[in-house]
Amino acid sequence: MKYDVIVIGCGMSGILAGIHLKNSGKKFIILEKEKTLGGTWRDNTYPGLTCDVPSHAYTYSFEPNAEWTRVLPPGAEIQQYFEGVFEKYGIAEFAQFDTEIQKSEWKGDAWVLQDQHGKRYEGRVVVAATGVLHHPNYPQIKGLQDFEGDTIHSARWDHSVPLEGKKIAIIGTGSTGVQIVSALASRAKVRHFQRTAQWIFPVENPAFTEEQRAEFRSNRDLLLYLQREPTYLANVERFTEGVLDPNSEQIQEIQKLCQDNLDNSVQNPALRQKLQPNYRAGCKRLIYSPDYYKAIQQPGSELITEGISQIEKNGVRTSDGVLHEVDIIVLATGFKTDRYVRPMDVTGLNSKTLEQAWSDVPTAYKSISVPDFPNFYFMNGPTSPVGNFSLIDTSEMQWGYITQLIERGEQAGVAGLSAKPEALAQYDQDRQQAAKGSVFGSGCSSWYLDKNGVPNTWPWSQSRFRQEMLAPVWQDYTHHQTEVAVA
Template sequence: MAGTELEPRDRLRCVIIGAGMAGLLAGIRLKEKGDQFVIYEKGDKVGGTWRENRYPGLTCDVPAHAYTYSFAPNPEWSQFYAPGPEIQHYFERIADDYGIREHIRFGAEVAACRYFEGLWHITLSDGSTDVADVVIAATGVLHHPRTPDIPGLDSFAGDCFHSTRWDDTVPLDGRRIGVIGNGSTGVQIVSALSERASRLVHFQRSPQWIMPVQNFIYSETDRHAFRSDVSNIDAIRFGQDYWGGIRRFNAAIIDADSPEMAEIEAIVLRNLEESVTDPELREKLRPSYRAACKRLIYSPNYYAAVQRPNVFIETGPIERVEPEGVRMRDGTLHALDLLVLATGFHADRFVRPMIMTGRDGADLNQAWAVRPTAYYAITIPDFPNLFLLNGPTAPVGNFSLIDIAERQWAYIDQLLDLLRQGQCSAVAASHDALADYEERRITAARHTIFGSGCTSWYLDAHGVPLTWPWSYDRFAEAMAAPKLSDFELA
């Protein structure tokens, strides 16, 4: 550890990668500390996933009042689960209200970050460069679209695009529409388009368990109450209904044999049995794996949507895509005008494909050769002064990632204080600390519901859930203060 010969710094020079939820949070907090920073954003707007996703039916599956920064409640939400455009507007407003927009360079994609001589040297895709004491990677998880490997996909004569590349100019009403993929995105799109398409085919390799929810509209009287007294908002975002559900779900996923998991399984099974009247369709929609093994889907209306006479569930294997539509292996042709690929993302890339080179030439791709990982999802050995928000092994699932990011930032800020106060010039987790963390995490992760026998984007290349496998409260405790003996300070 560096000693007292280092002088305290007036301010750090920081580069933040990404102007989504986490990047804006980092900018707000750094501005409060008086640090110098710039946010490089490859897109043309703030918002991250809420900028990229504009598909019909887009909503957040976390209650709107819980999906806000703790310091910036929003009394104007129109409904309990906010639609995507409102969430995007919220982040746009936050960028303006907190004076962050002036620190953002839009259309600026980071190509490489290299650490040498005690500094991070950043290269952008246009060839321009920057230098920083600290790099904050707020790149998110779900931003590299996954396109299915289906023969003939390029031959389709109609409109075809990934759900994150929605073409707003393409008409929807009265058209024959196919949706491939049935995660949250596919479920939301099918629910939204079921009343607009003349024929809607939902192609799914495996069905989903659906948790029933009610998405009620807030009246003007409700919003006036939220504006008048923030305690009305706090009753939702900090109330027992929300946090009781969080803890129930968390207890369930970390112990697949728990009473909480049995309760969840009973709810989703009853939802299927009581909501779907046709026996044949019901069996098509019955998953063969346990509830929450894949990310649990929350929907108020999917089962109602797929029972409309113009909606068809297709569970057979796809043979190929033809100019006229999708040909199934049994020879059936589904003639389509529009094909939507709700096929998810490459969830294991995180900051990649940018080149990340750490101390003594350490290469991130090599460090992540087995699986992407970081000590408590935040810091990587041999990459000093690089901090990740919602990095690999962070808590995922049906939680508010804003809350997760705020707790992570509180942890990171304590490490930044070591730099600000001159206690060291570089900080990163040790190899031993990461190895110990990963050994404990992997052992626990194999016994979570995510490891109970299904395929999902939660699993790494070796079938191990790439998730936080312990309780939410344990995460909060871990984020309260870094264990400095697990760090290398230089």
């Protein structure tokens, strides 16, 4: 069967694409490598999992949710939200699970895909909604395989392992590690191994009362207002403007709030010094936590800043020679963030592969299109905005842009569209120059950085991204022509 559009991935972006494609009447299919939908929120089920975007802002614009229980939504509720949307909009009939695409090849007027079972699919357009954070990063620590207790990666949580009263090593101090420490400090003896101190932004996460939720249910206008709540949007814009300059007023303001949070929350001077970052706030992704500082000061908690020398059968040995005996090791070590659609083999024009195109670092023109790969479009792909704001908002902007590319590609005589090499080169030059001078490039190690140490993200304001997603600049795209048969 030949499809108008093939969507790869049934997480947040894939479901969004499916809803719009169904409304458009196009023939499409969503192919998902796992057995269920959900992406990030399916894969991550660790204790304490919480989104750092306010609940009502973390919804599709057309589908507000009255049932959030907290200001910052728990992961399980987000997964439930996507499952509900998937069912409500009747996307199941268009989705196929346990289908991992291994090959994708451009055949002149369409893409031919092949899954792990050898089955082939043909589509004029491919939308890669595979996300960024779906290949767990397992650290290369000597002796990790020798540990005789349970080892759990945060993105592959084993709920059969008992946690109560256990001695638990948590390796990693990003938002995941912080959330796990906060969740387990009252249940277990936590050892948090910190390589780099983090700036923690002070937040509260109160529960919505039943009265508030009843008001949400009865007042759709209120829900729509909360989705675009002016103070939240203004804060997002201020932050995304502020990142352009590490010395900006906005970054200094954020840093002062974080510093005051540390100074006022941690009484022990030695512990406070261990938790003191030595880089600008915002260089790494800000961590929002209402209770980490309280958790790490619990009598059964310990922050360990000596480097890890090796893992042994009974625990973690640090560079000072101390063996920290534990029952469980939790790897809150994140993801391989340069994968995107890989390890899929993608072959475009003139047998050019995506591996060749990305031989240096992954990139895409305005995060959407790669030269010589007609009608292959990314959602939340390379150089997309990442930060402390809603990626749903980003995906909706990107879908509006991709829709216009799809429609343009349906014109008579047009086989497909892809960004011109010179357009991508100019975009990357401008983007890298801005990124190097932004707070993301101000001197820390983070998952934003590519292998060359350059932040591989959108380095400008969100309003600029919104503006650029309104309409493609058509002269920046090659319009590949259909071949005309000669009689």
